[in-house]
Amino acid sequence: MKTAILRARLLEAQLDLARCQERAVILLLTGHAVTHKGRLVNELNHWLENRHTEVHALAPSSEERERPYWWRFWRRVPDRGRIGIFIHGWYGDALFARAERRLSPGAFRDRLAEIRAFEAELAAEGVVLLKLWMDIDRPAQRRHLQALQADPVRAWQLNDTDWQRHLQHAVIDALGREMREATAADHAPWHRLDFRDRPAQLRRVGALLHETLVAPPARPTVVPEVVPAVVPEVVPGEAPAPPSIRRAEPRVAAPLKKSDYAERLVEAQGRLAINAREMARRRIPVVLAFEGLDAAGKGGGIHRITEALDARQYRVHRIAAPSDEELALPWAWRFWRRLPADGRIALFDRSWYGRVLVERVEGLAPEAAWRRAYAEIREFERQLLAHGAVLGKLFLAISQEEQLRRFEARAATPHKRHKLTDEDWRNREHWEDYQRAIDEMFARTQAPGAEWALIACDDKRRARLAVLEQVNRRLEMRLASPH
């Protein structure tokens, strides 16, 4: 194909991508130093309609450093219809940190596993990936470095690390090979670009990108599991068996007396206030996910927590229908974007578990999507914990009879009527389906540091105390660890 024809076809394919808004494309370049990655990206970008492209070369901000590692990449995933070009992206950090021994071999392999999971999740959500390894042999790299250094006009292109990376050429070469082998996939293939073929590189990349744009996308249905070699010390070794809503007994023998409740509430909230302040001081983020049956008392439980907190420290996120900006991005982004900075507390009133609960039961998500969600969720939570966050997952359950009583009470009370919707009644019809989905969720997302707490809520007072107790316990476990 002539270059002019290739350019025209590539542009046409890009405009189709922008028009359909079904997929996004990520083109990632990494590899050896002084291989003209920047120049290649510039040239390619001139072939494209740059209203629909974005180029990312990372230097993490303070907001990024205060959140789990992958947040900086999640926030840069392009919208459907757009092409995101990443220089080094999530590979450069892994590669050079390992080369400089800032990452242990185990941590490097863990990072590669995280990359596999991240890319599979993106691909499953319609983000097409194309990855380029920019290659150069050691003598050519040396010659090129020397030529650049001698050229007064271009010497500024060299930076301090280029020579260092030249000295580590063999290490980077070996790590690059390991990295590519570990992360090649149908949905995220690697291509090697040799420095000697430089004049043809642009055409080659243009052709690869064109191919990627017009080919039917490979969408994985399984997100690979990350089994880390390096486990953060703050995560306990083993999780107890998951709870079961079908085997649980939501009712209690006798309701708690009001005076006993008031006393124990004050005590628990006092403890929580002290614990939360200590989290702020030690800059530990806290993520609390509240799920539960309708009318089980999520709002009341959350309120008893926030009563004890400084309003500057927390934020309640109510997860409802996604915005159109969220719909243009992979599903998980709507949760990533709400993660708290270090020392802050995010309370999720409904959470990322919606996918395997309401979206599954009501058929709002395709089966493939909710089936792979378990692994995606496990990985999401693992990354929160790896960042040092405390994670609390609370499921509030009530019996069918108690739920009916509360619905009827709401319908009869003017200022509570807004809390009751047609959907609530509809959900009740799927009671059995929900029970099955809930128990599967418990079983498949129970993990060390990410244990579920099933809280029986037929007695509101006991339930609220149990919520506080659960949150306190999780914070205190974390505070007891020396990190």
Place this chain on the structure above:
Amino acid sequence: MKTAILRARLLEAQLDLARCQERAVILLLTGHAVTHKGRLVNELNHWLENRHTEVHALAPSSEERERPYWWRFWRRVPDRGRIGIFIHGWYGDALFARAERRLSPGAFRDRLAEIRAFEAELAAEGVVLLKLWMDIDRPAQRRHLQALQADPVRAWQLNDTDWQRHLQHAVIDALGREMREATAADHAPWHRLDFRDRPAQLRRVGALLHETLVAPPARPTVVPEVVPAVVPEVVPGEAPAPPSIRRAEPRVAAPLKKSDYAERLVEAQGRLAINAREMARRRIPVVLAFEGLDAAGKGGGIHRITEALDARQYRVHRIAAPSDEELALPWAWRFWRRLPADGRIALFDRSWYGRVLVERVEGLAPEAAWRRAYAEIREFERQLLAHGAVLGKLFLAISQEEQLRRFEARAATPHKRHKLTDEDWRNREHWEDYQRAIDEMFARTQAPGAEWALIACDDKRRARLAVLEQVNRRLEMRLASPH
């Protein structure tokens, strides 16, 4: 009203606010140290449904420091339906910086004028404001500080600055009075809360907030002008007379020869590459707004700019229909959010001028909205310049005959057909209305550092060179200044 009734009514009013999603509310507290602002906010927050509130106490991030001052507040404006509670907000910084002489008297007054403009713009866009000054007299403040210091349980509440602010009580008192006088408005009233009335404060604030929620909002139709006393040295003293599209001659004597064009293009792009690199080195942000008649060649002009730039440095923002997240916030947010970090370049393909062009002519914005937009835009651009940004505003014009020729050529060329929409033909019918709107825009938004360049585009080659020349000249003017 009994407290229980007040609480119930307040909650009801808040839920109405959340349901209607028409307005947002900002409650701001500032004033003397150790007046229990945090505690009051906590207590009030417990009265509210905290899924619809957010509390902000600021500590600017690196991303915030790299953008114009007001970005940090714009990004925290609550969505319609929500209540944002700000501790100190945009007042604390002004107050304490002036008290500590980090702001000159002139800069302090400028800040107050910016606050007036910001609050008027928010109010005009449906954000209701309520501001509280927390008062305490000097002896009471001293007693309270001593008591806190002596109390081992509460001593942590004191921070280093509290004593310093106590010593400056008289200064803060006087500045607070000046600040309140300068920024009181029907749409953003001040209320003074005395420390001695502490037990009644929560009720008072609850009642004020309730009143604010149920009262018809005061919506200003005029945004006050900021005439700064302190002019940044990088801004030139006077702007030339604005251009006029009706008096301009878009046609040129003879088209530029291709070989001359190619030579001059290479030269201009080379200059731009050097200038842009220098902007990155000196961490100066650049904002380029491209407006123009349909088919005048905005895309081509932008492309000739970006060809010369490093793709990592710039981003093209095409301004089209707002997202639903943008619709939930004041109009200006969609532009603020796209401002570049220091050293970066943002190219706007259509811009904040849409409000006084297409939205005005097509009746998409109410007359009051586009009428006040001129002042809002002047202030927006003034803030960009005050932050040290370079601003380029380019208007690309063609004659009616040339536009028709280009439309017909587009309709006849398959791969250009997507560029031509029904809207383009419709806009042509409003030719005269557009001419009037354009000239009014030129006249009303011409300002030092924010001058318009009207570029005749009937000859594409000359037009592209003129675009490059204009951008180069603006960058070089800035680079010639020593700051």
